[in-house]
Amino acid sequence: MKRFFLAGALSLLLLPGIALAGPGSVEGHIRLAPRPGLTTMGMANGDTGFGVPLTGKQERINRDTKLHLIGQEINMSRLTPDEIEKWYKQGEPPAGRPIFITTTKEDGTYGFANVPPGRYYLIIVAGQMDPVGNNNVTRTVLGEKLSKYLPNWDQFAVYNIGLNSATIHEVTVTDDTATKFDFDFGVSGISNK
Secondary structure, rough: OOHHOOOOOOHHHHHOOOOOOOOOOEEEEEEOOOOOOOOOOOOOOEEOOOOOEEOOOOOOOOOOEEEEEOOOOHHHHOOOHHHHHHHHHHHHOOOOOOOOEEEEEOOOOOEEEEEEEEEEEEEEEEEEOOOOOOOOHHOHHHHHHHHHHHHHHHHHHHHHHHEEEEEEEEEOOOOOEEOOOEEEEEOOOOOOO
């Protein structure tokens, strides 16, 4: 009986046109706002090394942007204090949980691969300070939900957001599908959801 079942299952896998569902992905492009006088440290392209460009140009400077993709169905009460500390402070998500962290490439693109289907919080933390000083993401409906969902929100915010510009969104990942999400931290901060 077991051999018959195993042979039947294997034959289904070999049939053309039948594919098993697999994990999806999330990918996109993050654009940071042009910032006069605020550059990454270094001596390239007329930069004095103190954040003041000699050219006086306003350019979109590529700065690392960190993204967190956090499943909305995780039982957070089961995370140990050690797992939480490694996640928040060292960027090591707890094993076996749908929590992913990545950084944008130099051109602003990013990608999360092998993401199980489901609903996720997507937290985008720009590699730039919030110019207005009102970067309180908990003032949004999603920010309020996330601050109640994550264990020790204040610790997460201090280690992962700090004074940087940040935004929170919801994305849905489906089987074998690439979910596209772009965001522009420019003047309007518009996403193309």
